Amino acid sequence: MREVVILSGKGGTGKTTLTAALAHLAGGKAVLADLDVDAANLHLVLHPRVHDQEDFVSGHVARVETSRCSACGLCAQVCRFGAVRMGEGGTAIVDPRRCEGCKTCVALCPEGAMRFDPRFCGVWMRSHTRFGPMVHARLEPGGENSGRLVSVVKQQARLWAAQLGRELILADGAPGIGCPVIASLSQAHWAVLVTEPSPSGLHDLRRVAAVCARFRVPMAVVLNKWDLAPDTAAAVEAVCAEQGWTFLGRLPHDTAVPWAMAQGMAVTETDGPWAQAVRAMWPLLLQKMDSQGGI
Numbered sequence: 001m002r003e004v005v006i007l008s009g010k011g012g013t014g015k016t017t018l019t020a021a022l023a024h025l026a027g028g029k030a031v032l033a034d035l036d037v038d039a040a041n042l043h044l045v046l047h048p049r050v051h052d053q054e055d056f057v058s059g060h061v062a063r064v065e066t067s068r069c070s071a072c073g074l075c076a077q078v079c080r081f082g083a084v085r086m087g088e089g090g091t092a093i094v095d096p097r098r099c100e101g102c103k104t105c106v107a108l109c110p111e112g113a114m115r116f117d118p119r120f121c122g123v124w125m126r127s128h129t130r131f132g133p134m135v136h137a138r139l140e141p142g143g144e145n146s147g148r149l150v151s152v153v154k155q156q157a158r159l160w161a162a163q164l165g166r167e168l169i170l171a172d173g174a175p176g177i178g179c180p181v182i183a184s185l186s187q188a189h190w191a192v193l194v195t196e197p198s199p200s201g202l203h204d205l206r207r208v209a210a211v212c213a214r215f216r217v218p219m220a221v222v223l224n225k226w227d228l229a230p231d232t233a234a235a236v237e238a239v240c241a242e243q244g245w246t247f248l249g250r251l252p253h254d255t256a257v258p259w260a261m262a263q264g265m266a267v268t269e270t271d272g273p274w275a276q277a278v279r280a281m282w283p284l285l286l287q288k289m290d291s292q293g294g295i
């Protein structure tokens with residue numbers, strides 16, 4: 001089984017657009033995963049029909065058992081995060097959005113009135129789409145531990161792929177280089193890095209490429225909207241050559257891209273120059289994956 005993660009050094013480079021297009025070209029043979037759990041949007045194109053879902057619980061949150069609270073106010077004094085206030089009725093009230101789950105109030109409450117409940121952070125789902133099975137998630141607003149949720153989604157995608165006998169997992173990774181990206185890369189076989197021809201695009205490409213190198217995940221670069229700045233595009237390609245990074249290809253700026261996204265379609269379901277370039281790139285990606293050395 002091969003796991004390909006589509007990444008970008010920052011959001012807005014076309015990572016999800018490319019993932020949806022590759023999912024289309026895979027012809028239903030891949031298991032899809034949306035690892036961008038903080039801002040999941042692959043579902044906007046793939047319109048999943050949820051098959052089953054489970055709660056994602058991570059960490060803890062304090063809660064007052066009002067019948068035991070003597071309104072001494074100690075918890076409000078010791079909470080360093082301003083998560084506890086004394087209510088008009090006299091008992092303490094915890095704001096779950098502010099609670100960091102440090103357990104100080106639980107340990108110090110003289111009445112044993114502070115509960116320490118598991119924190120509900122969101123759900124993960126297994127769904128069916130017109131391009132194949134998909135595992136994805138919805139994180140609660142302000143929900144934490146998104147790196148752990150990424151790991152859960154990846155694990156479930158692998159399990160489902162094994163059950164279905166699928167050889168390929170195509171994953172839309174998180175942007176940036178933080179914890180969710182590291183979780184996205186964990187045990188991945190290849191990374192496809194989407195960048196754009198701008199100084200910030202090149203800077204962010206270097207950063208995410210360094211993360212791939214650190215975790216020894218082979219990587220290849222796709223340059224999106226190259227024709228908006230041909231000189232900078234040439235500079236990005238030169239850096240790829242200099243660094244020994246595989247360069248998969250250029251994708252042009254194409255008004256069919258926002259049009260297709262607005263229709264909830266993969267761009268390769270249309271026939272513009274962007275779609276044609278991705279179609280031409282797809283066999284090269286498969287060839288690289290099949291080669292012994294990876295991308």
Ligand code: SF4
Nearest residue numbers: 069070072073075109
């Ligand atoms: S420390 Fe315990 S008893 Fe005192 S106000 Fe807080 S919850 Fe109530």
Ligand code: SF4
Nearest residue numbers: 079099100102103105
């Ligand atoms: S667990 Fe920590 S952060 Fe949460 S309310 Fe208690 S003291 Fe504050």
